[in-house]
Amino acid sequence: MAQIIVALCVSTLVSILLTPALIKQFRKIGVRQEIREDGPQTHLHKAGTPTMGGIAIIAGIWAGYFAGVIVGAVTGRGGPGLSGLLVLMLTTCLGLVGFADDGIKVFKNRNLGLTPKAKFAGQFVSAILFSSLVIFFPNENGLTPASKFVSVTRDLPVLSLAAGGGILFIIFSYFVITAWSNAVNITDGLDGLAAGSMAIVMGAYTLITFWQFRNSCATTGNSMGCYQVRDPLDVALLCAAALGACIGFLWWSANPAKIFMGDTGSLALGGLVAGVSIVSRTEILMVVIGALFVIEIFSVVLQVGFFKVTGRRILRMAPFHHHFELGGWKETTVIVRFWLIAGLSAGLGLAVFYADWLTKVAG
Numbered sequence: 260m261a262q263i264i265v266a267l268c269v270s271t272l273v274s275i276l277l278t279p280a281l282i283k284q285f286r287k288i289g290v291r292q293e294i295r296e297d298g299p300q301t302h303l304h305k306a307g308t309p310t311m312g313g314i315a316i317i318a319g320i321w322a323g324y325f326a327g328v329i330v331g332a333v334t335g336r337g338g339p340g341l342s343g344l345l346v347l348m349l350t351t352c353l354g355l356v357g358f359a360d361d362g363i364k365v366f367k368n369r370n371l372g373l374t375p376k377a378k379f380a381g382q383f384v385s386a387i388l389f390s391s392l393v394i395f396f397p398n399e400n401g402l403t404p405a406s407k408f409v410s411v412t413r414d415l416p417v418l419s420l421a422a423g424g425g426i427l428f429i430i431f432s433y434f435v436i437t438a439w440s441n442a443v444n445i446t447d448g449l450d451g452l453a454a455g456s457m458a459i460v461m462g463a464y465t466l467i468t469f470w471q472f473r474n475s476c477a478t479t480g481n482s483m484g485c486y487q488v489r490d491p492l493d494v495a496l497l498c499a500a501a502l503g504a505c506i507g508f509l510w511w512s513a514n515p516a517k518i519f520m521g522d523t524g525s526l527a528l529g530g531l532v533a534g535v536s537i538v539s540r541t542e543i544l545m546v547v548i549g550a551l552f553v554i555e556i557f558s559v560v561l562q563v564g565f566f567k568v569t570g571r572r573i574l575r576m577a578p579f580h581h582h583f584e585l586g587g588w589k590e591t592t593v594i595v596r597f598w599l600i601a602g603l604s605a606g607l608g609l610a611v612f613y614a615d616w617l618t619k620v621a622g
């Protein structure tokens with residue numbers, strides 16, 4: 260528990276102290292957000308707000324995670340685990356893709372950054388690298404960071420992804436990573452909406468992965484209800500670090516935002532969500548806990564699909580949060596109510612997770 264507290268505190272401090280330094284420096288060199296002209300007109304006053312604040316989030320995650328690892332080494336818990344390092348690698352790689360996208364937008368003064376093909380290529384390489392590594396390197400108990408099964412709260416043996424020597428798993432992981440990175444990216448459209456929602460999701464997963472650690476089959480002797488998950492404490496440290504980094508950044512990005520996370524932050528956090536769901540073996544449960552992000556990306560898919568079929572729009576504007584803005588809701592009202600949805604979804608996911616454990620323990 261001490262490691263988790265240290266990871267949370269260090270990441271929060273790094274993020275909350277680094278962000279204003281970035282704001283000052285970015286204003287000096289002109290790293291400013293370009294606002295979509297076809298978006299809500301109430302957003303036009305945000306033009307010129309510094310962006311690429313995701314750098315502070317990523318820095319906070321790195322600092323918090325390794326601070327927790329150091330405490331673990333000092334107290335005899337051991338060094339970093341492979342699961343956490345691989346998820347951190349995925350987070351950073353997608354953050355670099357977002358950084359390139361933001362850089363092009365900023366320095367070429369346009370709303371569009373990387374071309375869709377270039378962004379797809381960056382996501383593809385990051386996803387394939389991660390998914391290729393997480394099914395190798397078994398530990399002394401034969402556990403790899405990920406399993407070749409689709410999981411809810413545990414592996415579902417009937418949904419095997421082992422076909423083709425792991426190719427099916429890699430394809431599945433690529434879909435999960437691309438979907439989550441785009442979902443968080445789309446959600447990042449209002450001041451603090453993505454950061455606040457991610458803090459809630461990471462808070463829930465800090466509890467889940469710590470519970471997996473306390474009830475690991477490796478330490479409880481395959482007792483009823485134990486979890487066959489590798490490095491759960493390591494993943495809990497990463498989740499706690501992400502929670503703190505999002506809280507620290509939210510201090511500055513809450514409405515009215517003094518800085519935006521940009522694609523640097525949203526793509527990185529989307530990769531983090533995907534990676535955590537894979538190594539904790541809870542891919543389907545993450546859909547429940549992160550339901551707000553699912554709703555947001557589904558609203559875009561629904562809008563585009565409906566328009567192509569009928570020539571009409573089912574929403575005033577996609578993503579979903581803009582629909583309510585154009586309906587007359589204040590931005591702060593949309594943000595707080597969407598945070599409530601995120602909180603309810605996380606609570607429901609935790610309830611499902613705990614109910615499964617109680618069922619297994621009861622036999």
